[in-house]
Amino acid sequence: MSASNPPASHAPEEASSGNYKIIKGTLHDRWAQTNWEAEAPEILPEQIKRGKKLAQGSFGIVYKGKCRGEIVAIKELSDTDIDEEVLEEFRREVAIMSHLRHPNIVLLMGACTQGPRLCIVTEYLPRGDLDKMLEEGQELSLIKKIKILQDVALGMNWLHCSSPPIIHRDLKPSNIMLTEDLTAKVGDLGLSAIQKKKKIKSYGAGSYLWMAPEALRNQPHSEKADVYSFAIVMWQVICWDPDPYAEYLEKGDLEGLIEAVCDRHERPPIAKDLHTSLAGILRDTWHQKPKHRPSFGEIIVRLDDALISSSFSDDKAADFWRQRWGRVEKNKVIEVTKTHIPLKEFGKEFYKFLSLKYPRDPEREGDKKFLCLKALMSENIPNVKDDCVTLERFALNTKWFGALQRPDGKTILDEMLDIVSHPWFHGDINKQEAQNLLTTYNKNKRRSNTFLVRLSTSDSIYQNPFTISKLNKELKTVHQRVYLEDGEYFITVKEHGKSTKISSKHGLIDLIDSMEKQNRLRLGETPPRTKYQDIFTKGGEDLGYIDT
Numbered sequence: 434m435s436a437s438n439p440p441a442s443h444a445p446e447e448a449s450s451g452n453y454k455i456i457k458g459t460l461h462d463r464w465a466q467t468n469w470e471a472e473a474p475e476i477l478p479e480q481i482k483r484g485k486k487l488a489q490g491s492f493g494i495v496y497k498g499k500c501r502g503e504i505v506a507i508k509e510l511s512d513t514d515i516d517e518e519v520l521e522e523f524r525r526e527v528a529i530m531s532h533l534r535h536p537n538i539v540l541l542m543g544a545c546t547q548g549p550r551l552c553i554v555t556e557y558l559p560r561g562d563l564d565k566m567l568e569e570g571q572e573l574s575l576i577k578k579i580k581i582l583q584d585v586a587l588g589m590n591w592l593h594c595s596s597p598p599i600i601h602r603d604l605k606p607s608n609i610m611l612t613e614d615l616t617a618k619v620g621d622l623g624l625s626a627i628q629k630k631k632k633i634k635s636y637g638a639g640s641y642l643w644m645a646p647e648a649l650r651n652q653p654h655s656e657k658a659d660v661y662s663f664a665i666v667m668w669q670v671i672c673w674d675p676d677p678y679a680e681y682l683e684k685g686d687l688e689g690l691i692e693a694v695c696d697r698h699e700r701p702p703i704a705k706d707l708h709t710s711l712a713g714i715l716r717d718t719w720h721q722k723p724k725h726r727p728s729f730g731e732i733i734v735r736l737d738d739a740l741i742s743s744s745f746s747d748d749k750a751a752d753f754w755r756q757r758w759g760r761v762e763k764n765k766v767i768e769v770t771k772t773h774i775p776l777k778e779f780g781k782e783f784y785k786f787l788s789l790k791y792p793r794d795p796e797r798e799g800d801k802k803f804l805c806l807k808a809l810m811s812e813n814i815p816n817v818k819d820d821c822v823t824l825e826r827f828a829l830n831t832k833w834f835g836a837l838q839r840p841d842g843k844t845i846l847d848e849m850l851d852i853v854s855h856p857w858f859h860g861d862i863n864k865q866e867a868q869n870l871l872t873t874y875n876k877n878k879r880r881s882n883t884f885l886v887r888l889s890t891s892d893s894i895y896q897n898p899f900t901i902s903k904l905n906k907e908l909k910t911v912h913q914r915v916y917l918e919d920g921e922y923f924i925t926v927k928e929h930g931k932s933t934k935i936s937s938k939h940g941l942i943d944l945i946d947s948m949e950k951q952n953r954l955r956l957g958e959t960p961p962r963t964k965y966q967d968i969f970t971k972g973g974e975d976l977g978y979i980d981t
Contacts, residue, residue: 881908
């Protein structure tokens with residue numbers, strides 16, 4: 434059951450009281466004159482071409498369509514929905530959105546105020562809304578989740594810092610839109626209120642699951658009500674769960690929900706393994722007392738710190754990224770941490786940090802450590818010309834290959850090169866790719882125990898950085914986790930009916946070598962690979978693998 438319930442009923446704010454009507458052909462109505470003294474771009478009915486229906490709500494229907502040659506989203510009010518309250522909401526949304534320009538707020542293209550239907554035309558966001566993504570269950574990495582939350586916080590901060598401040602009052606996943614690259618934008622400002630006083634009157638505006646206790650009780654509230662709504666959205670995103678307060682939803686128990694939130698201070702459960710930085714933000718943003726909730730400016734800073742601190746198990750790696758590409762303040766404008774850095778810029782900084790001499794042209798000179806870094810850390814970013822190292826990819830490599838600097842003087846680049854140099858290592862291929870490699874190689878040979886080692890990308894990557902995939906006696910692919918605990922690599926196997934631990938405190942290579950020499954786990958041949966061939970060839974001549 435989805436948590437996207439319709440907005441609660443609401444009444445017009447004091448600033449917009451009165452019986453106003455839209456003047457045909459213009460948005461320059463009395464509400465706009467009173468509050469903004471400006472009008473939004475007028476769009477003629479014949480310029481709007483409706484296409485696929487995207488969503489339906491209490492206001493009417495949202496379509497994908499075209500307007501003046503551009504692909505747009507069309508929010509249309511149906512005839513049966515139009516009354517004075519709906520008109521007021523329409524006027525409010527258009528008047529507010531026409532003055533907002535921010536990359537994390539849905540852009541208003543214009544509005545049609547001429548019959549037969551009223552329309553708001555906005556930019557089209559291809560990934561739809563966050564609620565849809567939650568419902569589909571398409572899991573994201575923690576870094577991507579935090580970036581979505583940062584985007585929402587940036588958009589909300591812009592609203593709250595407006596003069597006078599704008600309170601959204603209906604922040605929830607269905608009102609958060611996503612671009613193709615998962616940039617989040619706050620939309621649907623129909624219930625928004627302009628805060629001319631410290632607190633505004635409440636008429637039950639919003640959607641119950643995301644409403645702050647003071648809003649649920651129809652008490653006067655400030656912009657901190659939006660902060661509470663953000664907390665519930667944050668919980669949904671971090672837990673990737675579309676249904677907060679599921680037990681009340683299943684029963685349809687609205688009174689029970691209000692009592693639980695307002696009187697018993699009940700909140701959705703926080704997972705025990707959630708990083709303390711993120712858990713702290715949740716507890717503070719859904720605090721019962723509005724004055725104890727942080728502002729969105731503070732939330733942006735704290736999310737930015739959590740983005741780094743929750744990504745790394747190695748403090749030195751976290752400090753390396755934070756000190757070079759972390760958050761800074763310029764003229765009091767917050768710039769969030771950079772999440773992707775051009776490969777060459779990263780390489781120079783990384784070599785310097787590791788006290789290594791950076792080659793003038795590492796690729797042309799065939800610097801094997803740099804080539805390993807490129808193969809394992811860099812990736813293509815849409816709309817970015819050069820290869821980049823992302824924060825997420827760098828964090829993954831520190832989990833796979835360990836600390837940046839070792840007590841024996843070696844670095845993570847030495848460890849990467851040592852492992853990549855072995856023909857059994859096939860990098861970050863998934864289960865299906867591993868199975869295809871093994872079965873294709875054995876199509877005619879029919880040899881069991883053919884194996885390869887691949888990188889793990891599961892949630893337990895801290896404890897399970899590698900996986901051994903091999904063919905058993907029946908030539909079926911099986912997968913064996915390689916665990917890491919207190920510097921010891923190990924696997925568990927069944928021998929003579931008992932679980933046995935095979936381990937090494939000298940790294941992954943020593944573990945694999947020991948297993949091969951002792952014929953443990955019965956490792957055989959490994960299929961050929963081409964993924965890292967360029968690192969060990971020069972001028973087309975295969976130089977073989979380096980001696981480790």
